[in-house]
Amino acid sequence: MASAGFDAWGVVRAEKLSDAKARFEAWLSDDNAPDLHYLHRNVDKRFDATLLLEGAKSIIVGAVSYKNAFSMGYEADFDARIASYALTNDYHTTLKEMFREVATGLGITDHKSVKICVDSTPLAEKSLARLAGIGWTGRNSLIINPKLGSFINLGALILTDECDTYSAPYEEDGCVGCGRCLLRCPTGAINPTRTINTTLCISNRTVEPSGKLADFDTKGWVFGCDECQSCCPHNATAPLHVNPRFNTLINPLDYDAHFWANISPEEGQAIFGATPLARKFKK
Template identity: 30%
Template sequence: MVTDTDRVHLAEQIKQESQRLGFELGGIASAVAPDTYANLQEWLGQGFAGEMEYMANRESAYAHPDGVMPSVRSVVMLGMSYGPESGVAGVEWSEPPAGNLGARSARPQPPTNIGRVATYAQGSRDYHDVIRDKLKSLANIVHKLSPGCRTRGVVDTAPLLERDFARLAGLGWFGKNTMLINKFAGSYLFLAALLLDVELPADQPHETAHCGTCTRCLEACPTDAFVEPYVLDSRRCISYLTIELRDKPIPIELRDGMGDWLFGCDVCQDVCPWNRKAPAGIEDELLPTETLSNADARELLQLSEDEFRERFRRTPLYRPKRSGILRNAAIVLGNSGDERALPALIGALEDQSELVRGAAAWALGKLGGGDAASALQSRAERENNAYVMEEINAALERIPW
């Protein structure tokens, strides 16, 4: 029989071991129906999930963590920092406007033609795999401490409202950008959960938000993806566009707003004052690599399928597949305004993927010039895909003669 003393001891041991494994934050919530489930239903009903049909397909499973593990009694929520090494990367800090939250704000630097990858994805290995290994280690420890206990680790892929349970476990509050924010760690956090069939003493939920009147995250979004505070229309979010919308063209009205983002986006986190002193990540396999922290869109456009697989198969960038990443690279180069991108884009007009050819045509139309027009006309004489022809014709119309 498990006594109350045993439960307290097990909870303490789990938190200690999770810190040893690299999770800076840890808390415990009871396995209850999350009070935001109705918000999720409304959000899905509004169509804000876009092409992420897997969310609607398992909507009912989000209603309670027993949709993930039927016998669950407790949810151990964990947080691991992945913040940039020296505060917020790629931003300058400015003084806040009068009456706004009393901390400096971040101002993103102008886009470059190189291309940016979201901070969380710059490591040498996919965070899902890294954290899943750590959860397995933690689960093994729990099984030794409490023989017969059943567990299941969750990293971002199961129908569990992780941010909701993180708040219930006392890890932080919801920012207006929908991110979980911790006073000391900011919002650059990987969240993970370990579900147990043992009832553990729950921590106090975080009931108070600390965003005040600040709306920097809402105002900074380049594509106006926030319908209102705490409500994100994924269909306009750069992270969604560059990752989840991987088999379709990016809507033309949102391409300019993508700026130089190749994969994901950090803007609504970069401008958050709570991230001004966010701790840097320390997990070796998740630290930025040269390849991803200084990605070159021109070079990406020349990757073959085999080269793409070899370079990115262990990283999050493998999710959009080659066609998705190269589509993004073409848009980034179009937004760069840099004529040095022309050779790469002209070459991309011959790509095997119509998604890439269409994006390259749009980018050439935006850069303009005689070389771009000649390349587009040449491709038009040989192109047999209707979508690509639409992009070529629209691009040619934008180029003055």
């Protein structure tokens, strides 16, 4: 995993995650994601990897840091903020490449015999990351690794092989005595249950096509929002990323609010096509 560029990883059995599924369904029932229809589909698959890959036995969960110079925030008067994960090559593409390298390193030549999951496949990556010992679920809903913080991308490689050993879950809670993210969130989107109300979340509203931005104050964020991470003490001590695949491709300070208000989809794709920002310009 290290040679493929991952910073942290663990292995879990491909078993049904019944408790996590029940929590997720309760979260959906509480109207926390009414417009994110993809979350309401494939709930069974999301919590049972054997429904994503027949004969699945093991799941390798990997994390890689993307923390960069913009992760910890912008000057207060800068009103065209981009979440730091979006300043690099699109993590979906990059992590899939990294997992293909892992599969090849394991001697798997037929990549159709495994399943690589990076965000767009319905799989409960955060639940699996905790079970794989990568970190705990922070009050901001994100997985926090004790060394890397929460500016990490997660993904998973599902295998049909049994592994020699499996990881222990991460049991500590590094949020005890803190609550900065709840105070910092500009819209009150963080629920007491370590989940997010996506209707209130700036990140959701500025990234998802269903975000419907009319009459919603994005507090200076153009795409994504890092507020509940940049305030986190675990991120203050986390090192910057070391994997060069997550070097920044663009400087957000080069683009002001006027630029964002006037850019065409064609220009956006031409300038930002390799980054997650490309999503903003899909027709």
